Amino acid sequence: MGLLFINACYREGSRTRRLAEHFVNQYQGDVKEICIGDLEVCALDRKHLEIYNKAVREHTFTDPMFGYAKEFGEADEILIAAPFWNYSIPAALHAYLELVCTQGITFDIQADGQYVSMCRGKKLTYVTTAGGYIPEEDHGFGYIKSLAEIFWNIQDVRYYKAEGLDIVGADVEGALRQALKTSGTDIISGAAETTAGV
Ligand SMILES: Cc1cc2nc3c(=O)[nH]c(=O)nc-3n(C[C@H](O)[C@H](O)[C@H](O)COP(=O)(O)O)c2cc1C
Structure with missing residues (x-):
């Protein structure tokens, strides 16, 4: 299927979106974009x-709500872009991911309790921007990384972030460029070479 671009940055003039576009433009292959802001995703009420x-019990996934998980499972590569909201991710993205995490479509659990991935993809990139600074205990990226590594067995998880963008006097353009330049150095597993293009 190519790259699945899960776009949760739907604010007009979004800076996160600008970072994400760098990776979309770099990808050589088909790109399918899901705009989280336009979906009517319901949380699991x-x-x-x-x-x-x-x-899940009957292994019969005919309801349309399982379409997101099926699509995710077929993607060769995943790009998730989301602003840092309330020390985490936007709720709409969380609701979407809740459906992506359907046992029997994107992962399963073996008799010995081990998770086994049912996803094709082996690489996931997460992009975010924050108005302030993201603490070490990062509930945005930390959550995404756990799902990727544990449920989907995606070990190549990359993280690009630009922080402090809403602080008075912030050099927003510089921070966006720096986010791409410093890729692969700190919490990113698997160093990546990028050139800024924001
Ligand atoms: C609902 C909401 C919650 C936010 N929560 C935080 C927060 O917890 N910490 C923070 O540093 N910035 C927070 N911000 C600021 C955004 O992280 C910041 O403006 C970000 O760059 C927005 O990304 P965008 O330009 O792609 O929309 C919040 C903004 C909104 C609208």
Whole structure:
């Protein structure tokens, strides 16, 4: 399928989106974009949880709500872009990922309790920007990284972030360029060479 671009930066003039475009433009192959801001994704409320649990039990995933997980499982590579909101990720992205994490579509659990990935992709890039500074205990990237490594067995997880963008006097353009320049150095597993193009 190529690159699945999960775009959760839908604010007009989004800086996160500008970072993400760098990776979209670099990708050689088909790109499918999902705009999280336009989806009517429901969190797993009572009604949808019943559908979800029944489907997982019976291994029958006919409800349209499972379309996101199926699409995710077929992607060769994943790009997620989201602003840092309330020390985490936007709720709409969380609701979407809740559906992507459907046991029997994107991962399964073996008899010995081990997770086994059902995803084709082996690389995931996460891009974010923050108005202030992201603490060491990073609930945005930390959450994405856990899902990638544990459920989907994606070990090549890369992280690009630009921080302090809403601080008075911030050099926003410089921070965006720096986010791409410093890629692969700190919490990114698997160093990546990029040239800034924001
Ligand atoms: C709902 C909401 C919650 C936010 N929460 C945080 C936060 O917890 N920490 C922070 O540093 N900035 C926070 N911000 C600021 C954004 O992280 C910052 O403006 C970011 O660059 C927005 O990305 P964008 O330009 O792609 O929309 C928040 C902004 C919004 C709208």
